[in-house]
Amino acid sequence: MKVNNKEKIFNVSIDLFSQNGYDGVSVRQIAQEVGIRESSIYNHYPSKESILDSILDYYINEMLSNDIPIDEASHNLDIGFDYFYQAGLNAFAGQLKIEKMSKITRIILIESYHNEKIRNFMKKSIIDEAINGWIKLFDLMKAKQIIRDDADSKQLSESFYKYGLFLLYEHYIINYPEDDEEFIEKLCRNSKNHIDLIFNAVRR
Numbered sequence: 001m002k003v004n005n006k007e008k009i010f011n012v013s014i015d016l017f018s019q020n021g022y023d024g025v026s027v028r029q030i031a032q033e034v035g036i037r038e039s040s041i042y043n044h045y046p047s048k049e050s051i052l053d054s055i056l057d058y059y060i061n062e063m064l065s066n067d068i069p070i071d072e073a074s075h076n077l078d079i080g081f082d083y084f085y086q087a088g089l090n091a092f093a094g095q096l097k098i099e100k101m102s103k104i105t106r107i108i109l110i111e112s113y114h115n116e117k118i119r120n121f122m123k124k125s126i127i128d129e130a131i132n133g134w135i136k137l138f139d140l141m142k143a144k145q146i147i148r149d150d151a152d153s154k155q156l157s158e159s160f161y162k163y164g165l166f167l168l169y170e171h172y173i174i175n176y177p178e179d180d181e182e183f184i185e186k187l188c189r190n191s192k193n194h195i196d197l198i199f200n201a202v203r204r
Contacts, residue, residue, distance in 0.1 A: 006044040008034045010058075011100070013051045018103035022052060022111050022118075052117070059104045060125050063095060084137075085195055093184050102180055106172040127165070131157045151202040163194050 003011070012033045016025040027048050031038040045051045095101045108126070111118040134157035141147045167190060171183045 005034065005036060005040065009041060009044055009051065010054060014055060014100060014103050014107070017052070017055070017107045018110075022048075022107070022115060049117070055104055055107070056118070056121050056125075059101065059108070060121075062098075062101060063092075086192075089188055089191060093188050096180070096184055096187070105168065106176070109169055109172045127161075131161050134161055145204060147199070147202040148204060156198055156202065160195055160198055164191055167191070 009030060013025070013030055016029060016033065025048075027041050028038050030048075030051075031041050034041075045054070096105065108118055108122055112122045113119070131154075135153045138147065138151065138153035138156050142149055142151060142153070164187070167187050171178060171180075171187075175183075
């Protein structure tokens with residue numbers, strides 16, 4: 001399938017940002033890699049920052065495309081917590097198997113410590129919204145008498161989700177580069193063991 005220049009700019013920017021960081025890449029470099037004049041970039045994107053915005057929008061839309069609504073979660077909890085959890089884990093792992101999504105994940109982690117836009121994106125869209133979703137899920141589990149009433153939903157959510165974030169940080173920053181497929185297997189295995197540990201500590 002033929003890729004137009006806007007798509008080429010988008011894809012090349014992801015490659016360069018993931019290798020060199022956002023600040024380490026110029027519009028001129030992007031244009032050279034695409035094979036167009038620097039001025040031609042602005043026919044598609046008004047600025048380098050707008051390219052970054054489009055990358056972040058793409059990432060969150062792709063990640064949310066496989067989200068399981070809370071009402072569906074309620075039904076699946078009747079089937080069993082493992083069914084719901086495994087579906088979510090498989091969807092997330094599936095996204096990370098896509099090279100483009102894996103590279104964007106690294107961009108976000110690299111830039112989050114000094115790029116205010118990405119730091120705010122990570123806090124709001126990746127951390128806060130995910131933890132709030134897990135809080136709703138654990139609250140639902142309490143209402144259905146699956147876990148104990150005295151279980152702290154917020155603490156449970158943070159304990160689980162932030163462990164997964166550390167595994168991502170370890171892979172994309174500390175151990176980079178390492179085999180993505182091997183990491184995804186490790187992520188699924190360790191995350192499953194971790195949530196089982198948390199769940200079994202508070203189940204009725």
